Amino acid sequence: MKNRGWLFLIPAIAILAISAFIPLMTVINYSLHYIFAGSDPTFVGFENYIEVLRDPAFLKALGRQLIFSTMILVVEIPLGIAIALAMPKRGIGATISLVLLGIPLLIPFNVVGIIARVLTHSSVGLIPGFFALFNYNFNVALDPLDAYMTIFILDVWHWTPLVALLCYAGRQAIPDAFYQAAQIDGASAWKTFRYVTLPKLRSVLIIGFLLRFMDSFKIYAEPLLLTGGGPGDATTFLSLHVARKAESYQLGYAGASSAIYLFIVIVFSYIFFQLMTNIGKGENQ
Amino acid sequence: MARIELQNIFHTYDPSTVPEEQRQYAVSGLDITFSDGSANALLGPSGCGKTTILNIISGLLQPSKGRVLAGNSNVTALAPRERHIAQVFQFPVIYDSMNVYDNMAFPLRNQKMPEPEVNRKVLEIAEILELTDILKAPSTSLNAADKQKISLGRSIVRQDTMAVLLDEPLTVIDPKLKGNLRRKLREVQAQLKKTMIYVTHDQHEALTFADNVAIVKDGRLIQQGTPKELHAQPATPFIGYFIGSPGMNLLECELKDHKLRFADFQIRVTEKIKKRLNSYGNRFQLGIRPESIVVSAAPEGQDVDFRVSVIENTGAYKVVTCEKRSTRIKARVPEDVQVKEGGTIWAAFPEDKVNIFYNEQRII
Numbered sequence: 001m002k003n004r005g006w007l008f009l010i011p012a013i014a015i016l017a018i019s020a021f022i023p024l025m026t027v028i029n030y031s032l033h034y035i036f037a038g039s040d041p042t043f044v045g046f047e048n049y050i051e052v053l054r055d056p057a058f059l060k061a062l063g064r065q066l067i068f069s070t071m072i073l074v075v076e077i078p079l080g081i082a083i084a085l086a087m088p089k090r091g092i093g094a095t096i097s098l099v100l101l102g103i104p105l106l107i108p109f110n111v112v113g114i115i116a117r118v119l120t121h122s123s124v125g126l127i128p129g130f131f132a133l134f135n136y137n138f139n140v141a142l143d144p145l146d147a148y149m150t151i152f153i154l155d156v157w158h159w160t161p162l163v164a165l166l167c168y169a170g171r172q173a174i175p176d177a178f179y180q181a182a183q184i185d186g187a188s189a190w191k192t193f194r195y196v197t198l199p200k201l202r203s204v205l206i207i208g209f210l211l212r213f214m215d216s217f218k219i220y221a222e223p224l225l226l227t228g229g230g231p232g233d234a235t236t237f238l239s240l241h242v243a244r245k246a247e248s249y250q251l252g253y254a255g256a257s258s259a260i261y262l263f264i265v266i267v268f269s270y271i272f273f274q275l276m277t278n279i280g281k282g283e284n285q
Numbered sequence: 286m287a288r289i290e291l292q293n294i295f296h297t298y299d300p301s302t303v304p305e306e307q308r309q310y311a312v313s314g315l316d317i318t319f320s321d322g323s324a325n326a327l328l329g330p331s332g333c334g335k336t337t338i339l340n341i342i343s344g345l346l347q348p349s350k351g352r353v354l355a356g357n358s359n360v361t362a363l364a365p366r367e368r369h370i371a372q373v374f375q376f377p378v379i380y381d382s383m384n385v386y387d388n389m390a391f392p393l394r395n396q397k398m399p400e401p402e403v404n405r406k407v408l409e410i411a412e413i414l415e416l417t418d419i420l421k422a423p424s425t426s427l428n429a430a431d432k433q434k435i436s437l438g439r440s441i442v443r444q445d446t447m448a449v450l451l452d453e454p455l456t457v458i459d460p461k462l463k464g465n466l467r468r469k470l471r472e473v474q475a476q477l478k479k480t481m482i483y484v485t486h487d488q489h490e491a492l493t494f495a496d497n498v499a500i501v502k503d504g505r506l507i508q509q510g511t512p513k514e515l516h517a518q519p520a521t522p523f524i525g526y527f528i529g530s531p532g533m534n535l536l537e538c539e540l541k542d543h544k545l546r547f548a549d550f551q552i553r554v555t556e557k558i559k560k561r562l563n564s565y566g567n568r569f570q571l572g573i574r575p576e577s578i579v580v581s582a583a584p585e586g587q588d589v590d591f592r593v594s595v596i597e598n599t600g601a602y603k604v605v606t607c608e609k610r611s612t613r614i615k616a617r618v619p620e621d622v623q624v625k626e627g628g629t630i631w632a633a634f635p636e637d638k639v640n641i642f643y644n645e646q647r648i649i
Contacts (some may be wrong), residue, residue, distance in 0.1 A: 180345055181378040185439060186366045186395040195391070199382040 024262075030255030041252075048256035058257055060233065061241040062264075065217060068152065068237060072216040075156055077209060080163025084171055085197070087164075098168075101161040113225025116154050120146075120226070140227055144234030147227050151235055154222055159215065163208045170204035171197065206276045210269055217265055287356035287447045289319040289342060289370075289480060294351035296337055296504075311337045312504040315351070319448070319497070322478040324471070326495035328488060330527070334504035335484045339450050342482065344368045355447045371440030372450040376457045377432030379424045386411075386420040389438045396443070410442045413473060430462035434469070441479060448480040455490060470494060488528050492516075500524055516574075522642050525572045531604060533572045533640070534614040540567045547571075549610040550589045552634060561649060562641065570642040575604065577638035578616040581631050582623060588631035593624050607632065 031048050033041035052058050083101070088094045107115075120127050120140045127150075131138035140147040174197065182192040198205075220239040223229055229236035229244075236244075238261055246254035294315040299308045311334045319325045329335050340346035342353060344365040353361045360368050371392075380388050386407055393403045411417045414434045419427065424435060433454055440449045451470070455463050471494055474481050483494045491498050492512040499509040508520040519525035525533035538545045540562050545552050554562075562569065581588065591607030591614070603618045607630060616632060624630055641649040 175376075175378075177374040177376070177378050180343075180365070180372070181374065181436075181439075183345070183365045184343065184370070184372055185392040187391070188395070191395065195380045195382060199380070 027255045027258050030251045031259050032255075033252055035251040036249070044252065048252040049260065052253060052257045052260060057233070057236075058241060061236055061238045064234075064236070065238040068148075068219070069213055069216045071152060072155055072159075073209065073212060076160045076163050076212055077205070079156070080160050080208065081167050081201070081205075083160065083164040084167030085193075087168055089172070098165070101164055101168075104158050104161050105165075107158070109221035110225060112154060112158055113222045116150060116222065116226050120150055140231075142231055144231055147223075147231060147235050151219070151222050151226060154226075155216060155219065159212060163212060166204045166208045167201055170201045174200045202276070206273065209272060209276060213272060214265055214269060217268075287480060288321045288354075289448050289482070290354040291315050291317045291338070291342070292352040292354065294338070294341060294348045294353070296334075296341060296346070296348045296350075310349075310504055312341070312348070315501075315504070315506055317499050317506055317509065319480055319482055322480055323497055324474045324481055324483070324495045326483045326485065326491035326498045327501060328485060328491040328498055328527075329501035331486050333486075333501050335486070335501060336452065337504070338501065339372070339452055339482070339484050342448070343370045343372050343450055369443065369445045369447045370450060371443065371446045371448070372452065373433065373436045373440055373454045375453045377429055377436050379432050379435050381425050383424060384420070385416055385422055385424050385427070385435055388424050388435050389416075389442050392439055392443050406442050406444075407438075410438050413476065414438050414469065428459070428462070430458050430466050433458060433466060437470070437473070441473065441477060446479065448482060451481060451483045453485050453487075454483075455485075455487075467493060489530070492528070500527070518647065519572070519640065520647050521645050522570050522572055523645075525574075525640060525642075529574055531575050531615045533574050534578070535642075536571045536573075536612065536614070538569055538571050540569065545569070545571065547612060549612045552589065555636060558636065558641075558649065562643075565643045565648060568643075569648075570645075571634075572640040572642060573614075573634050573638060575615045576617040577635060578614070579633040579635060580605070580616050580618050580622060580624070581633075584631045586633065588633050590629055590631055593626055593628050593630055596624060596626055605630070 032043060032045060034044045034047070035041045087097045119125050120138070122128055122139050122141060128138040137143075138146050140150050178196045178200070179192065182196050187195065218239055219237050220243070223235040223237055223240060227235055229240045238257075242254055242257045242261060245257065294312055295310055296312040297303075297308045297310050315338065317327075327335050327338060337346065341348045344353075344360070344363055344367075348361065351361075352359055355368060355370065380391060383391065389407045389410060390403045393406060398406075407420075408417070411420055414437065416431070416434060416438065419431065424432065427435070437449075437451075437454075440446060454470070455466060458466055467490065470481075470483075473479075474494075483491065485491050492515075496511060497509065498512055498515055500507050500515065502523060508515060508524050510518075515524060515528050519528060519533065522533070522535050526535060536547050538547045540546075540554075540559065543553055543556075543559055545554055584590065589609065591609050593605055594608045594613075595606040597604040597606075600620075602620060603622075603624065605616050605618050605624055607614055607616060614632070616630075618624055618630075639649070640647055
């Protein structure tokens with residue numbers, strides 16, 4: 001072969017194979033077998049998939065997950081944009097805001113989970129102490145809503161800065177002339193935002209939206225550390241559900257639910273990407 | 286449309302904490318009037334304060350001192366949206382999420398104009414700008430020249446526009462479309478009789494667009510006039526060199542008896558000129574345009590001999606760089622005059638085509 005250029009692709013292909021292709025194929029292989037410790041796996045076709053899709057626990061975890069991700073997107077994206085636009089554009093104020101926004105992003109997931117656990121501890125935590133002032137008994141171990149909202153607010157605190165930083169970078173890249181033109185054209189503040197800022201932030205928003213969707217759909221460490229998915233199954237999100245099945249050696253079930261999980265993430269991401277790339281481009285007006 | 290007048294404008298970007306005597310002025314003591322419905326250009330080298338002046342006119346910048354008048358009213362303190370001065374920027378500024386029609390309708394809709402009237406105005410302007418066929422097209426799909434036309438459209442669609450400012454509008458346009466758009470700008474100006482101010486460092490663009498050109502250097506107005514005036518009677522040696530391609534030849538000289546003595550040669554002057562010059566002093570700068578130098582292959586009268594060092598052929602004429610020891614001049618030679626590099630030519634400086642500067646000011 002004359003062209004040896006393809007040799008340079010080997011490291012990339014190897015990394016991709018080890019990190020994605022081989023694990024994925026293993027999972028799919030598991031999902032098509034009935035596996036029980038000590039005996040040989042038996043091929044069962046799509047039986048595991050049917051079992052997963054009929055399992056109320058899986059469907060409930062999926063519903064919980066969809067509601068959670070929707071809440072995350074509805075709150076974090078607008079909040080991130082608002083923070084980015086409110087930030088000073090230059091000077092010491094800009095530096096301070098960037099550092100403050102960066103701090104949550106530097107904290108690992110499990111540490112965030114532990115911080116939350118300490119803050120919400122029923123006897124020594126600050127948050128139950130605060131709610132006690134209003135005679136409200138805040139307890140993440142007993143009240144499903146308390147646990148759910150704690151995880152939600154934790155995620156908003158942890159990840160809104162990412163959206164804000166993306167939007168801030170995008171905002172800095174918009175030339176002043178666009179704002180001057182809008183000013184000269186007599187556009188109101190809202191119209192300037194709607195027709196200048198928002199369209200120019202489109203590409204960073206697509207990235208922010210997809211990242212937050214995929215990440216929130218995979219949420220794992222926080223609910224695990226806070227309540228282990230409880231109380232009851234109130235914070236048993238999809239990833240926790242799948243992990244539990246794998247831990248109890250139901251590898252066929254876990255494989256099938258993982259494959260369905262991945263499929264859902266891909267389909268949603270694709271739909272969002274298409275919608276956001278084509279929305280408001282001015283073709284249909 | 287209205288007359289735009291700048292009165293004694295000063296502007297500094299230094300904060301007020303900088304002591305008065307240390308402040309750097311981007312614009313100082315500027316007085317310019319752009320008459321109603323005229324095509325004007327503001328011409329100057331990069332960094333001369335053109336954009337500052339433009340922003341002061343549009344209201345994006347408040348001058349440190351001085352007044353801006355539009356029509357007969359003082360608009361110095363007004364915000365950009367209250368001044369009704371439109372602007373076309375260096376690169377096309379369009380609203381990406383709107384189609385061509387909505388882009389042009391935007392300023393009108395912001396004024397809450399009724400939709401049928403918006404429609405009538407937009408169609409009228411689209412017709413003039415030849416955008417009618419692409420009104421429904423997404424504005425992002427267009428080339429830079431068409432986008433720049435939309436920008437222009439947005440600025441002229443409003444009835445109450447006092448003036449249109451064009452800030453080097455052809456910078457990012459493809460060379461092939463540049464000429465087209467330049468003609469269109471001129472045409473629109475002539476047809477709509479809107480006061481337009483074209484800012485550029487490109488003399489060709491300024492001279493072809495405007496009837497009235499103001500030349501600015503280091504934040505000061507140094508000359509204002511028609512392209513012809515600027516070309517024939519530059520107020521300073523700088524303008525002589527800046528306007529025209531190639532620029533004016535400038536040679537230091539000394540008046541002694543009836544002769545102007547240059548570094549490497551001398552020429553006789555008539556009694557009349559000598560008298561004029563004597564009233565000023567004896568050190569001058571002589572300026573002559575390359576096309577005014579009379580070049581011949583054989584000596585005649587008091588011609589000066591030069592050695593030809595470089596010939597640049599443009600097709601219609603040749604630009605010849607000639608040397609005599611340390612003196613170097615450029616002359617425009619018609620195609621039919623034979624010259625060759627390394628050869629000798631004779632040059633004459635006709636007295637009626639010569640400009641003479643004393644202390645950086647034109648006296649003849």
